Amino acid sequence: MSNRTKNTTPSRGQIILFSIAALFCVLGLADATYLTVLALTGETAACSGQAGCQEVLGSAYARVAGIPVAAFGVAGYFTAFTCATFAAFDYPRARKFFALVVGVLFAATLWLLYVQAFVLHAFCRYCLFSAAICFLLMGLVVASPAPRVSQD
Amino acid sequence: MKRFLPFLIVTAVALITFGSGYALYRSKQVAPGATSGVAGGIHVRGKANAAVTIEEFGDFQCPPCGTMSGVLHKLGEQYGSRLRLIFHHFPLAVHAHAGEAAIAAEAAHEQGKFWEMHDVLYKEQALWSKAPDVPALFNGYASSIGLDMERFKSDLLKPEVAARIDADQKLGTSRGVTSTPTLFVNNSVLPVAETNPTGVQKAIEAALNPPPKK
Numbered sequence: 001m002s003n004r005t006k007n008t009t010p011s012r013g014q015i016i017l018f019s020i021a022a023l024f025c026v027l028g029l030a031d032a033t034y035l036t037v038l039a040l041t042g043e044t045a046a047c048s049g050q051a052g053c054q055e056v057l058g059s060a061y062a063r064v065a066g067i068p069v070a071a072f073g074v075a076g077y078f079t080a081f082t083c084a085t086f087a088a089f090d091y092p093r094a095r096k097f098f099a100l101v102v103g104v105l106f107a108a109t110l111w112l113l114y115v116q117a118f119v120l121h122a123f124c125r126y127c128l129f130s131a132a133i134c135f136l137l138m139g140l141v142v143a144s145p146a147p148r149v150s151q152d
Numbered sequence: 153m154k155r156f157l158p159f160l161i162v163t164a165v166a167l168i169t170f171g172s173g174y175a176l177y178r179s180k181q182v183a184p185g186a187t188s189g190v191a192g193g194i195h196v197r198g199k200a201n202a203a204v205t206i207e208e209f210g211d212f213q214c215p216p217c218g219t220m221s222g223v224l225h226k227l228g229e230q231y232g233s234r235l236r237l238i239f240h241h242f243p244l245a246v247h248a249h250a251g252e253a254a255i256a257a258e259a260a261h262e263q264g265k266f267w268e269m270h271d272v273l274y275k276e277q278a279l280w281s282k283a284p285d286v287p288a289l290f291n292g293y294a295s296s297i298g299l300d301m302e303r304f305k306s307d308l309l310k311p312e313v314a315a316r317i318d319a320d321q322k323l324g325t326s327r328g329v330t331s332t333p334t335l336f337v338n339n340s341v342l343p344v345a346e347t348n349p350t351g352v353q354k355a356i357e358a359a360l361n362p363p364p365k366k
Contacts, residue, residue: 085161
């Protein structure tokens with residue numbers, strides 16, 4: 001990300017868009033961090049009245065090779081946040097990485113939604129919140145206009 | 153300055169995330185030194201003079217408890233007379249039928265068949281957890297393990313049955329239990345990160361083969 005190219009500049013709209021994306025990523029990061037802590041401490045009562053939450057978080061699908069799925073979410077959201085922040089500060093490569101990371105997060109979200117709906121038949125509200133963030137991020141990626149090409 | 157600003161922002165967010173996550177983790181952990189004065193209970197599998205005693209605070213509707221039940225059963229077979237298992241009730245409020253299941257198990261205990269009911273409740277957990285008519289299913293399980301049904305139904309309503317579950321919960325709370333399953337190996341709480349088949353086996357081995365004193 002260190003090589004800033006000078007032939008493309010982000011529009012004001014893009015800067016705002018990536019700033020909003022970074023804020024969404026922070027929300028997703030907070031959610032994923034909370035779920036990771038729950039997974040590591042084995043806390044079950046924290047789902048406050050949501051039985052489905054426990055069924056999802058306690059299922060075999062909540063871990064991959066012993067690592068909580070939420071921990072991958074933390075890594076994904078933090079990477080997306082980093083890319084969005086750098087993109088807002090005019091780093092063109094960060095824009096490409098951001099789209100790539102959001103694409104991976106979105107694909108993972110679709111898989112996790114499928115598991116909740118059709119395999120576990122239970123939904124966790126924290127996972128649904130994360131899914132909503134991923135959908136919003138994907139929407140921002142799709143809505144993002146191409147960077148302007150400057151003449152100099 | 154603008155050049156360094158994204159680095160500062162990303163670093164700040166990383167530090168805040170790590171710091172708040174760590175603080176939350178510490179606040180939710182059972183105190184590592186939590187111990188009890190007595191390793192006891194009325195639901196015991198194994199010999200009183202076993203070298204290792206594992207106490208479990210469990211909730212019949214908690215999926216990880218169901219998994220742990222199978223793990224402990226296998227370890228019980230593997231270690232034989234060297235391992236003693238004790239079960240304590242810790243039904244969580246988030247599970248709609250956990251309290252009813254605990255009462256059913258205690259009612260089965262009145263006829264000396266707690267462990268039979270314990271095993272069938274965990275085996276059929278996925279079914280009754282979502283069933284609309286849980287009492288009917290519990291009656292079916294009681295019948296399948298050979299309980300006197302009239303007595304079972306009246307035992308479900310006994311105040312002492314409910315009192316035993318309350319007592320277990322109070323015991324768990326006094327020992328720092330907040331989640332299920334929580335295991336104590338020879339009175340020392342097993343950290344949540346080690347509450348898995350490998351971690352439990354390691355704890356048993358460590359209890360069986362303590363390091364030599366110098």
